[in-house]
Amino acid sequence: MDRGLLGRGLPNFSGAPPSSSAPVTMASPTVSTDAAVSDVDAMLRVKTGDESAFAYLVQKYRRPMVGFMYRMCHNPSTAEELAQEVFLRVYRSRTSYEPSAKFTTWLYRIATNLAVNHARDTRHERPENTMRLDEPDRETGATPDLADESLNAEEQILKRERLAAIRSKVNALPERQRVAVIMHKYQQMD
DSSP states (O other): OOHHHHHHSOOOOTTSOOSOSSOOOOSSOSSOOSTTSOHHHHHHHHHTTOHHHHHHHHHHHHHHHHHHHHHHHOOHHHHHHHHHHHHHHHHHTGGGOOOSSOHHHHHHHHHHHHHHHHHHHTTTTSOTTOOOTTSOOTTTOOOSSOOOTTOOHHHHHHHHHHHHHHHHHHHHSOHHHHHHHHHHHHHOOO
16 A cells, blocks of 8 residues: 555545645544544545545554555555555545444445455466465565464474464465454454
């Protein structure tokens, strides 16, 4: 996701009414970061055209959304792009938003649909079983799970075997069940 655009405020998405040719700044947001502002209230303000409320929601959910997308696609740059697409879809569908459920339910439904569509559309492009939860990523060198440095060799072997078994079982699940497990385990959702 373009951090520069998010830092300056709401990007001028196609389909969004442009207020001016200059980017919207966050100098004086009308939505406070106070706990009193609920996500539903912020989204209802977005629905009425309050762009600072949208910037607030993007700022609040950007990192969790990128994390969720990373767990779905196992590629950091793709995760950033998919998270940006989620917020683009939220903005485009702001006029049809109805607070009949929690905001996060609506947001993650959009994200889940996008992730499942991406997985389906790119299935032919990725080799099977490319993600290893117990080894560093070849591109970034980062490990998806934090390794416990204090484990002895036997504990490390047992941990790798356990993670491999879990990974194979989760990857064998149908797409919707896999999404549910990832959302529950890594996003702390019901």
